[in-house]
Amino acid sequence: MNEVTDISYRGSVNEQDHLLQDCFFRVGAEHGFHDVQTSWEKFKEFKATWKRCSNTAELHITDYMKGSDPELITDLARGIFGRMGRGGVRDIYSEKLRQHFVSHEFIQRNQPLYLKRSRNLAYRQKGQVHDLEALYDDLLDTGLVTKVPNSYLTWTKSGNRQRIGYCSVIMRVVAISSALDRKEVPSFVPGYVLYHELLHLENGLRFGSYHDREFRAKEAMHPYHNEAERWLRKIAVDPQFR
């Protein structure tokens, strides 16, 4: 009776709505809000949005948190109300939330959902020419990166020449532009972009600059750093790669 276990663990739809509302209402009251309305949203990215008007707040919370225990939802509420009050960039996640984000349970539940919501992924590691798994193994061999468990690599469907790679740190998904998957492009080019994105995964969630000096220094340790950068500039502008 798998389904039953599942329901009792995650709670019914209504229970989940109430849990969200209760946690946010309580924390909102601590911050002087008298009227707090919440809803779960199927955002692609892990995020929350809110509107506030004097002591009224309306919040839309990522459904990737659905099914989490009340303590975690309360922590999230504390982070969000804390940020609403002060504004600006600030670390809003408690240690417990951070542990939750890197837990097997979180990734198992949410990574497939995130992949389903992504529109431009090929869901393929093997490209026409280059193989991301092989490139990853090469990077592991050099010792430049360490294995990030449960990471998911894929080529994109359409090949953007400017946005050549991106990643979701929280979902551990790395996408490399299929513009780099052609025989004219040497394998160190997608390898280098993959390296860049894997450094983000290794660093984990951050508030503030993702590309700080330390990051750039690590990035420059790639054996083909300069050559790959030259290639990427060329690919971005040269009509040959259209």
Ligand SMILES: [Zn+2]
């Ligand atoms: Zn980056």
